[in-house]
Amino acid sequence: MHSFRYVHGRLHCEDVAIESLVKRHGTPLYVYSHETLSRHFEKLDEALRPLDHLICFAVKANSNLAVLRTLSRKGSGFDIVSEGELRRVIAAGGDPRKCVFAGVGKTESEIAYALKQGIYAFNVESEPELKRINQVAAKLKKTAPIALRVNPNVDAHTHAKITTGTYENKFGVAFEQVERIYARARALRNVRLRGLQMHIGSQLTEVKPFADAVRKVVPLAAKLAKRYGFEFFSIGGGLGIVYQPALASGDETWWKSPPARKMLTPSKYADELIPLLKPLGLKILIEPGRFIAGNSGILVTRVEYVKQTGKKNFVIVDAAMNDLVRPAMYDSYHEIVPMKQANGKLVSSDVVGPICESGDTFCKDRMLPRSVEGDYLALLSAGAYGSAMGSTYNTRPLAAEVLVRGKRSELVRQRQPIEMVWAGETVPAWL
């Protein structure tokens, strides 16, 4: 469930008409719902209540300060993958003591910064990284809390580019090597073995791969916890969302009834996993990004031109793959709906951006209401891995972002001033 719906034929976010936001802020424009962000966090939090747990929102999914503030106010911790993300969390008022630091390439300076901020744990992805963390901690006369990221070699049955928990992937330490590496880690003077972590992939729509991975890793976690006095086990992120709610265009009720059968709900997830995790007696961390932010945001775009070629009806919009790269990168599906509800005939449409790449395509041969120049469209489910993956390719400024709460709305990232796109570049005097 999310808070984008038609009211009298006009798309709204909570109580705010998208039309009014477009008038004020222009396009391309990301719009986030405070209510949806909060509700998704709360649903997960409630479902996990039987466990001592901490939700660490994956900042990579949406790193806007207002989004991070919304979640930190709810008590969220954060899963970070860079010094920059930790700095964002702190700037948003988040607590570094609730942060876990993942990523295969942590630099010395990133490790030092995170140590100084007192993060909860480094999720260590290799033995050389472990050595480096120990060295940096020794230099700073600190003890680094660590957890090894175990790669359980379980197929998550998701898109190859977002699978992370098989031996084909660069992430974590092979299941068979974990015990040996912890034994070595114990001898290091400046690390403290605080827990174990895993993550098998993103956009998982079934609970089975989670359960398979948890079943495989729990006995190891139990053994190591006893041996080293662990405090936590993190089961990663990965809960999928519905991107394709079989939206019948013109049906005002589509947003009320997403196909529940297909959804991986927090209660389905919790019902299956809690009995497996509870006996461990450890604090359970989860690191969801997409589940919390995905359906909390849309990308609004203006139709610039419509052109028919011999074969196709191209709807050329002012958003592009630099604003939302998921369709170009993962062939991913985003529902596209008009800002003003249309009841006319549907026409086969390719919605494309202005970037000089054939991959700059949001959908192909999709039956959509006929658009004309000056119409506005919304790409739904764009709140995760949307603006966070934005770039300035083709010297296009980063899109503006707005947060809505009830009747209120606020610009939470201004459209990037065009000169800022090349700020920092210089032309040598000898040219």
Ligand SMILES: Cc1ncc(COP(=O)(O)O)c(C=O)c1O
């Ligand atoms: C270690 C880790 N944790 C959490 C996440 C967040 O995943 P999701 O957005 O699917 O919940 C990712 C995403 O790749 C990840 O690699």
